[in-house]
Amino acid sequence: MNQEDLQNLRRDYSLAQLSETTVNNNPIKQFELWFHEAVEAELYEPNAMTLATATRDGVPSARIVLLKGYDNYGFTFYTNYLSRKGKEITKNPLGAITFFWGELERQVRIEGTIEKLSKEVSDRYFQTRPKNSQLGALVSPQSQEIAGREILENKMNELEAEYADKTIPKPSYWGGYILKPRMIEFWQGQSSRLHDRIVYKKIDNTTWKKVRLAP
Template identity: 75%
Template sequence: MKQEDIQNIRNEYLAASLSETDAHADPIKQFDKWFNEALKAELHEPTAMTLATATHDGRPSARIVLMKGFDSNGFVFYTNYLSRKGKEIAKNPLGALMFFWGTLERQVRIEGTIEKISKEESIRYFQTRPRASQLGAVVSPQSQEIPDRNILDKKWQEAEAEFLDKDVIKPSFWGGYVLKPRLIEFWQGRQSRLHDRILYKKIDNKHWKKVRLAP
């Protein structure tokens, strides 16, 4: 595709609006409202979120992960502790999330600190996963270089044999994290690129300041 053709790709945003008075005083409750609307709209992968992390010296990386829960404490996801993101979180616990619900013309940006959830919580969630997903967590040396696909197939067969007629045990290198937010921004697309942006900044353990940002 030609550069000028790419530059001419654009859409108008007309679906909804977001005012300071409509936005809940608590950003977690506002997120809950928008998330339930995303579920009702039957969007594909409404729990998909971009997770951005960085090395100790600030080199960023981003990928899609799935949110597996949220509450006033933060937003939960699971992964391999030895993956690239796991290693970056260990050295630099600052991170960011972004949800994009295109059909609703909405996005939510979240910034905060990331920490591991308890081993007990990780085990409880692991036990609810489909068996194939459990085996996948055991088999994959996530983010590490491997010579070819065959090594995964071989490790899969070995894991199937090891756990034949037994429950799959959560590996020690796999578990959950929670991103504890200090900043949450709700973006609603509007006409003429004059989008609505409502930003919440945490001012103490219980209270948030709500402001409007220019688009």
């Protein structure tokens, strides 16, 4: 594809509208509604989200992770604490997540502070994972350089034999995080690029301010 073709890639949006008078006053409830609709639409991995973190001096990085839970406290995901994102969260707990459900012409942006979940919560979740996923957490020194894929495959074979009839323990360097939101924005595509944007800003522990933004 040449540059001209790339620049001409566009579509008009017309599926739905978003109004500050009809959205829920609680952004978590509004997220729940949209997430349910994404699931009902049978979108591919509707819980896939872009997680953005940054170093202490503000150098950003982003990757796709899977949402594993949400409530009024925040949005949860699991990873290796020693991965790049884990190290960045330790030094700079500010982060952002983004959902894009293109088939529904929707996007949700969430900004806030990231904290570790308790060991007990992480332990319980780890034991619900498929066995191969549990072993993968033990095998992979996530984000570290390795000499070749065979290192991972050999280690996986060893651990499959070792834990054939045993419960696999959660490694100490693996567990959950919760992003506690202070801003949540809902975006609904509209015709002529006059998109609907409703943003919620947290005022205190229970109160959100809701406003419309220009597209």
